[in-house]
Amino acid sequence: MDKIVVDKLDLFYGDQQALNKICLTMKEKSVTALIGPSGCGKSTFLRTLNRMQDLTPSVKISGKITIDGQDIYAPGTDVVLLRKKVGMVFQNPNPFPKSVFENIAYGPRIHGESDKKRLNEIVETSLKDAALWNEVKDRLHESALGLSGGQQQRLCIARLLAVGPEILLMDEPTSALDPISTMKIEELIAELKDKYSIMIVTHNMHQASRVSDRTAFFLSGDLIEEDVTSILFTRPAKKKTEDYISGRFG
Amino acid sequence: MPTRQKFDHELEELRTNILNLGNMVNEQITDAVRSLINQDLELANAIVVKDIALNDLQAIIEEKCILLIATQQPFARDLRKLVAGFKISIYLERMGDLSVDLAKVTIRIGEEEFIKPIVDIPRMSALVQEMIDIGLKAYVDEDCGAASEMSLIDDQIDKIYSGVFGELRSIMMEDPNKVTQANYLLFASRFLERLGDYCTNIAEEIVYICNGKRMDLNE
Numbered sequence: 001m002d003k004i005v006v007d008k009l010d011l012f013y014g015d016q017q018a019l020n021k022i023c024l025t026m027k028e029k030s031v032t033a034l035i036g037p038s039g040c041g042k043s044t045f046l047r048t049l050n051r052m053q054d055l056t057p058s059v060k061i062s063g064k065i066t067i068d069g070q071d072i073y074a075p076g077t078d079v080v081l082l083r084k085k086v087g088m089v090f091q092n093p094n095p096f097p098k099s100v101f102e103n104i105a106y107g108p109r110i111h112g113e114s115d116k117k118r119l120n121e122i123v124e125t126s127l128k129d130a131a132l133w134n135e136v137k138d139r140l141h142e143s144a145l146g147l148s149g150g151q152q153q154r155l156c157i158a159r160l161l162a163v164g165p166e167i168l169l170m171d172e173p174t175s176a177l178d179p180i181s182t183m184k185i186e187e188l189i190a191e192l193k194d195k196y197s198i199m200i201v202t203h204n205m206h207q208a209s210r211v212s213d214r215t216a217f218f219l220s221g222d223l224i225e226e227d228v229t230s231i232l233f234t235r236p237a238k239k240k241t242e243d244y245i246s247g248r249f250g
Numbered sequence: 251m252p253t254r255q256k257f258d259h260e261l262e263e264l265r266t267n268i269l270n271l272g273n274m275v276n277e278q279i280t281d282a283v284r285s286l287i288n289q290d291l292e293l294a295n296a297i298v299v300k301d302i303a304l305n306d307l308q309a310i311i312e313e314k315c316i317l318l319i320a321t322q323q324p325f326a327r328d329l330r331k332l333v334a335g336f337k338i339s340i341y342l343e344r345m346g347d348l349s350v351d352l353a354k355v356t357i358r359i360g361e362e363e364f365i366k367p368i369v370d371i372p373r374m375s376a377l378v379q380e381m382i383d384i385g386l387k388a389y390v391d392e393d394c395g396a397a398s399e400m401s402l403i404d405d406q407i408d409k410i411y412s413g414v415f416g417e418l419r420s421i422m423m424e425d426p427n428k429v430t431q432a433n434y435l436l437f438a439s440r441f442l443e444r445l446g447d448y449c450t451n452i453a454e455e456i457v458y459i460c461n462g463k464r465m466d467l468n469e
Contacts (some may be wrong), residue, residue: 206323233325235462245325247254 003028003167003197004049009063011044011053018044020221022063026214031189031198033212033229035205037249040218042201046169049199050086051079067167084111087160091172093152095144095159100127100136103144103155107163122162129195130158131188150181154188168192170200174207186211205245209233217241257322264318264335265390267311271342272386274304276379278349279445283375285356286438287368297353301346308343312336330462334455338389341448341455348441348448355438365421365428370414371435374442377407381449385456394460397453401467407446414439 004026011019019041026032034042047053048065051072065072072082084107096103104123113119123140127133132154136147144155153173160168170189174182189198189211202208208215209229216226217240225232225241236242243249278297285293315336318324324332381403388396418432418439450467457465 205325209325234329236326242326246328247257 001028002026003030003067004199005064005066006045006048007064007066009045009048009065010061011041011048012060013056014058018221019048022223024216024223024226026197026199028197029193029195030214031193031200031212033208033215034199034201034218035203035208035215035244036218036224037244038203041221042216042218043171045218046088046171046199046201049167049169050083050088051077052083052088054079084163085165086167086169087163087165088169088171089153089156089160089173092176093149093156095147095152095155097143097145099141100144100147100155101140103159104162107159111163126158126162127155129161129192130154131184131191132158148181150177150184153177153181153185157185157188157192166196168196168198170198172201172203175203182207205233217244219244254322257318257324257328260314260318260322261328261331264311264314264332267307267314268335268338268342269386269390271304271307271311271339272382272389274300274307275342275345275349276382276386278304278346279352279375279378279382282349282352282356283372283442285353286359287372289356289359289361291357291360294353294356298350301350304346305343308339308346311339315339326462327459330459334459338452338455341451345445345448348445351441352438355434355441359431359434362431365431365435366417368435370410371438371442374407374410374414374439374446377403377410378442378445378449381446385449385452388453388456389459392456392460394457397450397457397465397467400453401450404446404450404467407443411439411443 002025004024006022006024009019009022010017022045024032034046036042044053048061049067049072053059053061061073067082067086071077096106098106101123104126105119108119108122113122124133127136132151135151136155139146144152147155153176157168157173174185177185186207189200192198200208200211212229214226215229215232217224217232217236217238219240225236225238227237232241233245236245278300281293282297284290285297315332319329319332322328381400384396384400384403387393388400415436418436422429422432447468454465454467457463
């Protein structure tokens with residue numbers, strides 16, 4: 001079943017066009033990787049899916065994005081609810097300067113959950129789903145800033161899961177992490193795929209080939225090619241894709 | 251400025267090594283068949299010894315492919331070139347072994363008079379060598395189209411083998427004293443038929459390099 005359908009999406013920063021007639025579909029409970037050189041538009045594209053671009057001045061968007069059949073740019077769309085449904089993880093882990101527990105409980109509280117027992121359950125479940133529970137269960141009330149970089153990133157994922165999203169957007173989630181932390185996040189993505197639809201931006205093409213079901217290659221604001229990951233990395237249809245993944249640009 | 255120059259240079263070096271291996275195999279087959287026709291035992295023994303150099307070169311190619319996959323982490327056509335190069339080297343090494351088997355037929359028959367004129371074995375050998383020449387050129391040019399040409403030649407080899415098999419079977423049935431040598435000649439024909447099959451395997455790898463698709467040319 002199609003979770004996200006993007007149709008002829010154009011995006012301008014002022015007069016500068018950053019995305020050009022992008023058409024892309026993502027199936028439910030799958031992982032799609034977005035690859036491409038810096039400035040190609042992949043992060044910009046990712047940020048259109050939960051309307052993070054609304055926060056950037058001078059952005060103009062046209063075309064259509066539907067999630068579960070609903071046009072997310074239709075007038076009257078509740079953007080807070082949209083971002084609850086479509087959560088995002090960034091390049092650098094950004095835990096709040098609060099305890100581990102408070103980091104996770106923050107979102108549910110904002111959305112109205114005040115029952116302490118229920119909050120305890122949410123914190124435990126979210127940390128377990130983010131494969132972090134065993135490492136932090138004895139230090140839930142210590143500062144999250146004391147965790148390692150990899151643990152902080154999984155904490156940020158747990159923080160997302162706590163508000164019950166359906167789609168996870170990950171913008172280079174492991175680029176600041178060491179190889180072991182990176183592998184843990186990649187294993188986590190494989191597990192989360194059973195419950196969530198995931199879109200990940202990565203500069204690491206081997207990561208894209210390991211974690212994703214489908215891969216989309218962006219270049220200068222164009223979607224050059226999108227296909228099953230195993231096909232795109234072994235026999236891409238377009239020469240531009242071949243040149244990029246073979247490291248033969250320029 | 252072109253990127254990955256070092257990697258491209260390494261791929262070129264790998265290709266040269268595979269070509270050298272292919273030429274060595276071609277030479278071994280030529281010599282093996284010549285040793286049989288001329289009943290040249292010295293040449294046959296030299297083929298057995300020369301196989302060591304061939305095995306060594308295959309080991310170098312194999313090591314290089316593993317190293318490049320590990321260090322350069324290739325994708326797409328680069329990856330296909332390495333995987334196919336690895337497999338082609340294995341097929342060529344096996345073809346070298348079959349040349350040795352052919353030379354051993356020469357040694358086993360020794361100076362005994364042939365039970366029949368040796369006509370079909372040189373014909374099969376010439377076709378195998380034609381396949382190797384086309385295959386090596388197609389490998390260099392990454393020419394997908396040569397595969398079907400090679401497949402047609404393999405069909406000719408199979409037909410000759412079928413005829414040789416029938417002829418030698420009749421000889422064995424007619425005269426039990428000729429059974430031993432007839433068997434040796436049958437083995438030699440079979441080795442050449444297998445050489446043709448390995449050439450089609452190489453053609454399949456060339457197709458894989460070109461378009462990433464797998465096809466069975468031995469069917």
